[in-house]
Amino acid sequence: MTATPDTRPAPFSRSDYKTLGLAALGGALEIYDFIIFVFFALTLSQLFFPPEMPEWLRLLQSFGIFVTGYLARPLGGILMAHFADRLGRKRVFSLSILMMALPCLLIGIMPTYAQIGYFAPLLLLLLRVLQGAAVGGEVPSAWVFVAEHAPAGRRGYALGFLQAGLTFGYLIGALTATLLAQVFTPTEILDYAWRYPFLLGGVFGVIGVWLRRWLNETPVFMAMQASRELHVELPLRTVLREHRLAMLPAVILTCVLTSAVVTFVVITPTMMQKTFGMTASHTFALSSLGIVFLNVGCVIAGLIVDRIGAWRTVMLYSLLLPLGIGVLYTSLIGGAHWIGVAYAIAGLGCGVVGAVPSVMVNLFPARIRVSGISFTYNIAYAIWASITPLLLIGLMPWSPWICVMFCAVMGAVGIGAALYFGSRLPRVDHAAGVACSP
16 A cells, blocks of 8 residues: 655645634634534424424424435535636635525524414525535535645645544534523523524624635646646536546545544434433533544644555554544443543544545545545435434444444444555645546
């Protein structure tokens, strides 16, 4: 297997740090806008559906609207990626955060079921579709934008730092929801205070758009524009015709990344309350600690990419993923007092989240890079993120170790993909935007 790092890493300039910081901060604010919905799913179910409807059905429909955001990711990602490859990375990178912020702001001011009846949930559904389309364009565009700006030999660190910024958006959402619960009573939240996080998301979006206006187009795209090498036909058509081999590892690694996020961020906090009897406040404190160490793990993974190569790093963290989750569930099942330490170890072990983007940006040449990543990543993420939670929750009564076993399987998949594809696929030269021999 061939490692892919550059031999002489270039230092980050002041401009590089500004670009990376603005990209990561904007991504965190956009992810906040997308995820804040789930923290208020129960409240929204009471506000946007008929009061005579059974509570379980209202909550189910509320989560159904949330999941629709995931299902809308592929379409939005494909459309926005097309323009990113044709018109420029920066334009779409800025458009995605605007498309996320405006629906978030509108949710904060929109009327409820009591005021407009069934138009309320329909409007809420439409706004979530727009948000799903936005996040589908954000992540692939952000990966490409940062990778094409980063100095040679430092792209792993840049992408790891970006991933840390994106996952930090989850923490901002959790902290906001917790603060709101402490300041307002449940009645006040149901009456009016539920609107504040969404209004705040709109403000975050405006800040994000303002910040991204200071970003410059990537040197790779400007070089293609200057040499008139921009793609003429539909970029996705080229991806499907000429780069089918690269699509398979992209899908596989997206599933590995998604499995780490779903298991660590979504399923485990739920299981801590339902299966292991922890209070919501204790669960939140531990999961917040875990997310902080997930952020750190992403950055560390990026640094390792620059030292040993992207594929080898994916292999390493595919091994660490089940080990970290295993330590966490050993502490939970055994009732240990060191659960916080275990959560931190698991967060570091989920560093595959920070390693996968370095492989993804190397799979496709620059002229169709955003389209190739967006098509594979968003379709795989939408399907896998919809199936995995139901699978794990359904199997949890069978064994409390199910999450560990699941991560062991996905870790094996990641190792197998690294062994098989790492030596067979060509490496992309970011400066030239073309494939090189492995």
